[in-house]
Amino acid sequence: DLAVRKARGSDWCFRQEIPRHFEIHFQFFRRKVAVPKQSLVCVKDARADTMRLQIVGVVHFFFKRNSMTKYFIYCRKSSEDEERQVLSIEAQLTELRDFAKQQNLFVAREYYESKTAKEPGREIFNEMLGEIEKGNAQGILAWNPDRLARNSIDGGKIIYLVDTQKIVALKFPTFWFEATPQGKFMLSVAFGQAKYYTDNLRENILRGIRQKIRRGELSAKAPLGYFNEPRLRTIEPDRKTFSKVKEILGAFALGQYTLTAIQRKMFSVGLVGKDGKHLALSTVHKILTNPFYYGHFRYRGEVHAGSHKPMISKKLFDKVQEALVANGKPRKKRGEKGLLYKGFAVCGECGYAITAERKIKKSGRLYHYYHCTFKSKTQTCSQTRFLREEEMTRQVQNLCKKVSLSDEWRDKYLAKLETENMESRHSSGLFVQNLKNDISVIKTRIERLTDAYLNEALELGEYQERKNILMSEKKTLEEKLSDFERKGNHWLELMRNWILEANQAENLIKRENPIEQKDFLVRIGSNRRLAAKKLEMDFKMPWDFLAKTPVRAARFAHGEVKTTTFVKVVSWN
Template sequence: VIYAVDTRKVVSLRFPTFWFEPTPQGLFMLQVAFGQSKYYSDNLSDNIKRGVRQKLRRGEWLNLAPFGYTNNPKVRNIEPHPTNARVVTLAFQEYAKGSHTFISLAQFLADLGVVTRNQTPLAKVSIKRLLTHRAYLGFVKHGDEWFDGNFAPIVTPALFEDVQKVLQTKERPRKRKIKHDFPFTGLFRCAECGSMISAQWATGKSGGRYRYYRCSKKRGHCSQAYLQEIELTRQICARLQTISLCDRYTDWMLDKVKMWEREEIGASQSEVQNLSDSIKANEERMEKLLSAYLDGDVPKEVYLKRKDFLMRALAALKEKMKDFERGRNNWVEPLREWILDTKQANFDKSAHFAAPVPSQFVAKRRALLPTPAPKARASSHLSDSEVSFCGRGEIRTHGALADTPVFKTGAIVHSATLPYEIV
């Protein structure tokens, strides 16, 4: 500007609070004004950068909150939105199943009211940005680097990693293996022709997908119709409510649960110690990595990649530590309640439990038709055959029962043979 004034290309400059004439005194005052403005701009930039560094040290979010969070001006940080946070969690859970595409997930979010300003579903790039945004893990991004945040995460590290695995699988669709989810296949047999019961998906008029079970008709003509999974589940639940265990079985199972609970307490203490050591080791690796980067021994690209990996691993370890602090033996009480429920259920006094025999499941006229099982011996002692469980061609006696995941998780393996018959 000074050179333009000297060459007479700029004759005069006038501002709301300052103006000058093309004289030596005017040029001097102009240089002073330019120097003051440059000093003010540089000083303001340094102050802003200093404030950003302070916010990063405190783990505070720097700008407008992402979707799922809301800015709280009182604490100058973000916090989960009461409604949108649940929508984000639901979106991660749905996509982790592997049955959604970006378009279908955008339509799913549109049904929940998450749309653009033009009231249209989100674009595919917006869906991918949402599924890969690490702010939902409690991280803060500044430039190309992520830092630990001081706000509550919306999704767990395990759920986030499951979504990333699905995203990687979607990028290579040829290697993707589609697995149908039919939980009741292999359990039932048609009462008319004796063929096994198969399953298939059906799409309704509104676009909903439903599971139906039918006879496979491998042995010729069969007149049995389709049965929806909801109705089949209702009948199975109603049938299970009529089954009960005698006292000697439930007492033996409760004693096993107590033994597993004591073993779990001892294992939890050692596991907590191992997690604490792993967290401390990861923190030390983070400090060494930062020191190597500051000394110039590690390139910035390698530093950012390695730091991102360590931060995600550290977040996963801290989440496991929280689970242990809440109590790892959360499966004990549900399993104990399930055993007591089987003891108190209403059942026919003439139906008893005997040694496991190959169970026969029959579906006829869209209903399950039961027949009483053989009666048990009058002895109160549990034999090896009575406490064994037959499933998928294996025999599990009470000696190896403690290692069976069926009871430890409180779940029932569909292929396991029940000690009674349904015919």
């Protein structure tokens, strides 16, 4: 009515800023008058009723629009994964649009994002608050206060904007709010409840994870060769890839593959990445070092015993780690030059590799020499003398002789082994009991280690390192116990195989095949070093037994001395 009375006056003016997408047209007689975006609209001596009604409508529209509170709609879902909570934002938008229509709320803009609210730093949320601070809106429309904030910083920002009257209204279909002391208090309680829910949910999830770890279940994505069973929530072998991964691990343990070579082999058997290409070298390295495959699993740097089906034995896993240290680094291949002992040994003084050098005399005769690479930057290596390949071959033969058995001593050992087979039946129970005692001792040490960590006597890193070592030792003893209980006197069979293999070393010497002799030494020993033109190495068990045999007994083993004194040297206890 006031607008109508003012419109009937002789002079009445009002000033109004019109948005860009509005263009108001007045029909004044036969002329078309457009109201500009910022203008002073004057109406004088309006005579026609039609014109007066149109002006009254425009005045009423702008007066009402100027007095309305502008709202921003804000929707959020917690997960950034597009496959999870797909309908969450769409459902919120639909509900909030209907709510705004029912309450006659003017919505200026809609904001939505897929971001967790338990930590500050949401880009869309901060952008919306920035627009509110500029005065482009005075209210927020959301489904629930927990959509706005689940942390104290974002919740405090909203309450501060309410205190400074930047925000005059907050509308929620499921929550009541007024800009009063009581309303602010209830809003603070709602934000506190949202934060408490997040913190409590985290504790519940961690408690569930700890319980799964106690049961020996890995609470994570299954490694290659296994899959997550959704019904039982366990990790089971994958029929398609289990045998393939097992084959790869067994092949790498032989020490004949580098990382890049085993990567190509994995691709050839069908073990590929998500894009169908070769697995990344870092992924291959993780597979080769993952304790999950022998029955344990690593969680947050700590190794735990698993209840899943192991793919390989702990013994094979240890061989994989040795091969990874020896051949793990990918090297650029070079053309073969007939250098027999290239990469076979290291310098006994500085520890760097022994390199090979080829020389051709004026006569056309070819010579191969081996010496240190002198690449150490911390010390000056004094091993400047070289060793000819013929001398290297002779020393390799001597090392093979140290661990070889003649046919005569092969028969003596096998006869002694049969006697041990009869006596071992009485000592099997004692052997099993000793293994169980050792396992019990390790369990006690793990418990004491845990108590020391809980009493803050150890740091987390030191505790995890020590525990992982004990867990590895415990697994090795458990496998020995399991093998012995399953196979009985299986060690006698292993001993028989070792005797026969030592006898084959004698045949290698007779055949004078340096390549086979070199490969044999690589298989039975380690730490091959060359110093002062002398080749030495460390033999593995039980080969070190033969290597440490006295010279007189060794000569007898090769038939050079006929005596029975060697029987006193051999001890089977």
